Amino acid sequence: MKVSAEKIENQKVVLTIEVVAAELDKAEERACKRFASQVNIPGFRKGKAPRKIVEQHVGKQTVLQEAFDYFIAPEALAEALKDQKMEDIVTRPDIETVTLEEGKDVVFKATVVPRPEVKLGEYKGLKIAKDEVKVTDEDVDNQLKRMADHQAKMVEAPEGAAVQDGDFTTLDFKGFVDGEAFEGGEGKDYPLQIGSHSFIPGFEEQLIGAKVGEEKDVNVKFPEEYHAKELAGKDATFKCTIRSIKHKELPAIDDAFAKAASKFETLDELKADIRKNLTENAERKAENDRKAEALETASKNITVDIPPVMVDNEVTRMLREMEMRLAQQGMQLEQYLQFAGTDIAKLREQYRETAEKNVRTGLMLEEVAKAENIKVEAADLDKEVEVMAAAYGATPKQVKKIIAEQGRLNDLAATVLRNKTMQFIFDNLAE
Numbered sequence: 001m002k003v004s005a006e007k008i009e010n011q012k013v014v015l016t017i018e019v020v021a022a023e024l025d026k027a028e029e030r031a032c033k034r035f036a037s038q039v040n041i042p043g044f045r046k047g048k049a050p051r052k053i054v055e056q057h058v059g060k061q062t063v064l065q066e067a068f069d070y071f072i073a074p075e076a077l078a079e080a081l082k083d084q085k086m087e088d089i090v091t092r093p094d095i096e097t098v099t100l101e102e103g104k105d106v107v108f109k110a111t112v113v114p115r116p117e118v119k120l121g122e123y124k125g126l127k128i129a130k131d132e133v134k135v136t137d138e139d140v141d142n143q144l145k146r147m148a149d150h151q152a153k154m155v156e157a158p159e160g161a162a163v164q165d166g167d168f169t170t171l172d173f174k175g176f177v178d179g180e181a182f183e184g185g186e187g188k189d190y191p192l193q194i195g196s197h198s199f200i201p202g203f204e205e206q207l208i209g210a211k212v213g214e215e216k217d218v219n220v221k222f223p224e225e226y227h228a229k230e231l232a233g234k235d236a237t238f239k240c241t242i243r244s245i246k247h248k249e250l251p252a253i254d255d256a257f258a259k260a261a262s263k264f265e266t267l268d269e270l271k272a273d274i275r276k277n278l279t280e281n282a283e284r285k286a287e288n289d290r291k292a293e294a295l296e297t298a299s300k301n302i303t304v305d306i307p308p309v310m311v312d313n314e315v316t317r318m319l320r321e322m323e324m325r326l327a328q329q330g331m332q333l334e335q336y337l338q339f340a341g342t343d344i345a346k347l348r349e350q351y352r353e354t355a356e357k358n359v360r361t362g363l364m365l366e367e368v369a370k371a372e373n374i375k376v377e378a379a380d381l382d383k384e385v386e387v388m389a390a391a392y393g394a395t396p397k398q399v400k401k402i403i404a405e406q407g408r409l410n411d412l413a414a415t416v417l418r419n420k421t422m423q424f425i426f427d428n429l430a431e
Contacts, residue, residue, distance in 0.1 A: 013086065024106050028063055031063050035063065072106055091309050096109040117304070126298065127430045144253050163209060164208060168191070168247065172188050176239070178234075192204065203238065212242050221236070222234050291426055296361075306360060310359045366421075384412060
């Protein structure tokens, strides 16, 4: 076998691979045996038909292609990558056949992207400041106000009252552009909280001062990036009628409130518990922020030329995750794109910067794991399975079975290795 390599753009390498004709003949023999075991050939039991009969039954060209696809290409490529010291590639090879004819040497090209060389910078003893945690009286009071808001009662506004900021209303509306009603611009008894900014900018503010039963014209301009292209940037008038007005009646924040809203008897006890929880949450966030900064610093310290395809693949992975989250909420990606007034190309571009950071961090962690000889032990996998089992309300045995059935053991090991390597960096931060 002969191999030559040519570097092209975007860190791709084109391997030109030549395989002698004798190897093709052997591969055709193997391909025929494969066909014989899979295809029903009249007069022969499966796996027993001779090569000549198989070639007559499925066609010589089909056998030739099968020999290349299943035997010549994968085996020769593996040997070629080893020869070129490129066993670790980051994409599936793009195969192009040059010569594939009976009795001739096989020639094909394989375009691959080798995993980039990573040179580690500083990753041990990083000096990452920890934010000072301070919970103020104002923070505690704000939490109390949020709790009081949850305990609030909805009360009908007095007869003759006008809409105020923060009120909960129901209204009828009908929208017009250039004097013509437009599709999707009408609602009956529609619930709207004034100040929620759930309608077009400027809409809700114009309802302030309106009374129940009163008709009011609201004049707005649709945003230039509005998801309905036929309305984007257009001036519109909505004829609105307020049907009801309600507002929140907040409870007094006192001992009685503390007793009703918590397990505590007094307001002072509730305040102390709120302060404790806010402090713990703030400390947790400060520690997580410190860890995130440590990873980002260690990632910035590496020297690497990241192939664009790795970033593209990470963007695709992130979009798949987003699509799964949307599906769990009963929404399709196409619907989200419409509501957000964007398209898949723009969304991919928005994800690109984060994707590049993710790839860079992943490469850094892989290299640190090699440098520090960090390994995944059976006990590490068992511990991770136990965590997963607890999260999903299953037994470790059930989780192991699912992982095995889905062929995700390597993914689990990769996750554990990544976590162990991150913990190594955290454990070695400078005090």
